[in-house]
Amino acid sequence: MRLPDFIGVGPPRTGTTWLDRILRNHVGLPAGLKETQFFVWRYHLGLDWYAGHFAGYARDYPTGEFGPAYFPVAKARVLICQHMPACRIVITLREPVERFYSHYKMWRKIGVVKAPFEEVVDHHEELIAHTQYVHNVMAWREQFSEQQTLVLIYEDTRADRQGYVDRLCDFIRAPRLDLKNVKIEREPAAHVERAPKSRRTARRALRLRDLLEERGHPRLLEMMDPFFEFCMGRGEVFPPLSPDLEARLRERFRPEVEQLENLLSRDLSVWRT
Numbered sequence: 001m002r003l004p005d006f007i008g009v010g011p012p013r014t015g016t017t018w019l020d021r022i023l024r025n026h027v028g029l030p031a032g033l034k035e036t037q038f039f040v041w042r043y044h045l046g047l048d049w050y051a052g053h054f055a056g057y058a059r060d061y062p063t064g065e066f067g068p069a070y071f072p073v074a075k076a077r078v079l080i081c082q083h084m085p086a087c088r089i090v091i092t093l094r095e096p097v098e099r100f101y102s103h104y105k106m107w108r109k110i111g112v113v114k115a116p117f118e119e120v121v122d123h124h125e126e127l128i129a130h131t132q133y134v135h136n137v138m139a140w141r142e143q144f145s146e147q148q149t150l151v152l153i154y155e156d157t158r159a160d161r162q163g164y165v166d167r168l169c170d171f172i173r174a175p176r177l178d179l180k181n182v183k184i185e186r187e188p189a190a191h192v193e194r195a196p197k198s199r200r201t202a203r204r205a206l207r208l209r210d211l212l213e214e215r216g217h218p219r220l221l222e223m224m225d226p227f228f229e230f231c232m233g234r235g236e237v238f239p240p241l242s243p244d245l246e247a248r249l250r251e252r253f254r255p256e257v258e259q260l261e262n263l264l265s266r267d268l269s270v271w272r273t
Contacts, residue, residue, distance in 0.1 A: 001047070002028075002054040002063065006088040006172040007080060009140065010068025011130040013102040014092035014154045019168070020066045022182050027174045028054055028063030032218020039076035040069050042214065047083065052216075062174040064088075072129035072136050077143045088172055089144050093260075094154035095271040096131050096253040101241055103127060105192040109232050111202035118245060134259045155270045195235035205231035 008016050020034045030036050030053035038050040057063045064087075070076040071091070080087055093099075104120065104127060107113045113120060113127075120127060129136075141149050150171040156164045162179050169176045196202035205228050212221050241249075250272075261268050 001051045002057055002059070003047075003051055003084050004054065004064040004087060005062050006064035006090060007070065007084075008064070008066035008068070008090040008092065009076075010066075010071035010092065011099070011103070011136075012068040012071075013099050013106060014068065014094040015157060016066040016068050016092060018184075019092075019165075022165070022177065022179070022184065023174075026177050027172065028057035028061050030054065030065050032216065033213050033221065034065075035067050035069065036065055037067065037069060037213075039067065039079045040073050043079065045214065062172050064172065066090075068092075072126075072132065074139065077140060081143050087144070087148070089140050089149045090168065090171065091137060091140060091149065091151045092154055093133055093137075093151060096133065096256060097241070097246060097249045099154075100127070100131050100249065102192065103130060105195075105238050108195050108238075109192055109202065110206045111196060111199045111232070112206075114199055117241075121245070121249065131253070131256075133256055134263055137260070137263060151264055153266070153268070153270075192238065194233045194237055196232050197234040198231075202232045 008019065010016060017034060020029060023029060032053070036042065036050060036053055038045070042049070053065075054063050067076075070080070080089075100121075101117060104113065104117050107127070113124065137149075137151060150168070152164060152168065165179060166176050209221065209224075209228055212224070257268055257271055260266075
């Protein structure tokens with residue numbers, strides 16, 4: 001049974017889809033999809049179902065997945081450690097206000113949330129949990145050790161994208177990837193522009209996509225991607241954050257950023273500017 005050597009645990013909207021795309025055919029990633037969601041929502045399908053996504057990869061070929069939904073979930077940490085105690089954990093962090101709003105827009109797009117952002121910023125526990133960086137980084141380190149855990153800062157992709165990917169490849173024990181030979185279509189974190197025209201339609205499309213993923217239909221999923229985008233878009237354009245709300249959120253996350261700087265021994269002034 002072939003199981004991952006590494007897992008990128010997120011959180012969401014930190015460039016994990018971009019990493020999955022550029023590392024395809026360079027390391028062993030799940031066949032047919034990016035996120036198996038196994039350790040949060042699909043554990044009941046069994047370990048054989050999960051291992052089937054990595055079947056065929058040689059033992060000496062670095063293999064893993066990017067599962068940003070795992071980041072704040074204690075059960076996921078325990079189960080991953082139980083089945084893969086030597087697994088290497090990659091955590092990708094992004095400026096918290098920008099990431100928080102981007103995460104909301106994605107969940108609004110797929111129909112998970114309905115209310116305006118101003119109404120969920122203080123009350124949506126699951127959204128908030130993904131931005132509790134210090135608590136979750138410490139929890140992953142405690143479960144797997146600091147040596148088995150790599151923390152990457154998303155904004156480093158703007159200053160030194162090649163160095164960012166080199167650090168990741170070295171950590172997961174994969175050959176370095178020369179980005180000059182890789183087609184990079186867009187920025188590491190893609191923008192979400194619009195809400196769905198119909199939340200009900202978006203939720204139905206999401207359920208259909210989940211069903212096809214669980215039953216293993218990668219080609220059909222690829223063919224239907226334009227259909228899913230159609231169902232999950234075409235609504236109102238998301239506005240930029242109001243200056244007052246942005247300022248309030250930055251002040252709210254300021255202690256978190258300062259604590260993270262101490263934890264990582266890393267200057268994060270890029271997040272303040």
